[in-house]
Amino acid sequence: MIRKMKKEDLQKCGEIYAKAFPIEHWGIDWDPDNAREYLSDYYEQKKFVGYVYEEDDVIIGCIFALSKISGSKKEIYINEMAVLPERQGQGIGTQLLKSILDYSKGEGLAGVVLYTSDYAPAFKFYEKNGFKLSQGTICMYCE
Numbered sequence: 329m330i331r332k333m334k335k336e337d338l339q340k341c342g343e344i345y346a347k348a349f350p351i352e353h354w355g356i357d358w359d360p361d362n363a364r365e366y367l368s369d370y371y372e373q374k375k376f377v378g379y380v381y382e383e384d385d386v387i388i389g390c391i392f393a394l395s396k397i398s399g400s401k402k403e404i405y406i407n408e409m410a411v412l413p414e415r416q417g418q419g420i421g422t423q424l425l426k427s428i429l430d431y432s433k434g435e436g437l438a439g440v441v442l443y444t445s446d447y448a449p450a451f452k453f454y455e456k457n458g459f460k461l462s463q464g465t466i467c468m469y470c471e
């Protein structure tokens with residue numbers, strides 16, 4: 329079942345995140361502790377919205393989002409989501425995403441926004457769930 333995230337869930341979310349983003353694939357050396365710290369920064373934000381998926385009191389997936397105001401428009405931004413590798417492809421990510429889409433509708437927000445990499449397999453997952461490429465947005469970088 330899906331439920332709202334609690335502070336006590338962050339350690340488990342860190343463990344799942346570190347497993348879902350292995351260094352071989354993503355090039356970042358996540359471990360449960362640095363992942364927990366990273367995710368805690370989202371959790372601590374005032375307009376944080378997050379859910380976990382659990383079975384028999386065991387957390388298997390999590391989603392971290394933040395509602396934001398832009399003029400008269402309010403939107404929700406998905407920052408992170410992760411499902412335990414051995415449980416991926418079983419519809420859990422879709423349920424987590426739906427929890428944010430439902431929240432957005434329930435609060436009368438304008439929509440849900442997220443950033444992902446074009447090489448990441450999750451791109452297909454988001455497309456399948458109704459997300460479209462935003463026109464006119466580019467990502468810039470400086471070293």
Ligand SMILES: CC(C)(COP(=O)(O)OP(=O)(O)OC[C@H]1O[C@@H](n2cnc3c(N)ncnc32)[C@H](O)[C@@H]1OP(=O)(O)O)[C@@H](O)C(=O)NCCC(=O)NCCS
Binds near residue numbers: 408415448
């Ligand atoms: C992306 C992620 C959250 C999706 O959760 P999930 O529980 O695996 O997704 P679902 O089972 O609900 O999948 C729904 C659909 O998306 C597609 N999909 C999901 N993961 C996919 C993947 N890695 N590659 C290609 N397609 C994928 C599936 O085809 C599935 O469609 P189907 O049911 O018609 O086969 C999960 O795979 C994950 O944690 N991945 C690693 C971390 C990650 O990429 N996070 C997002 C970063 S932007």
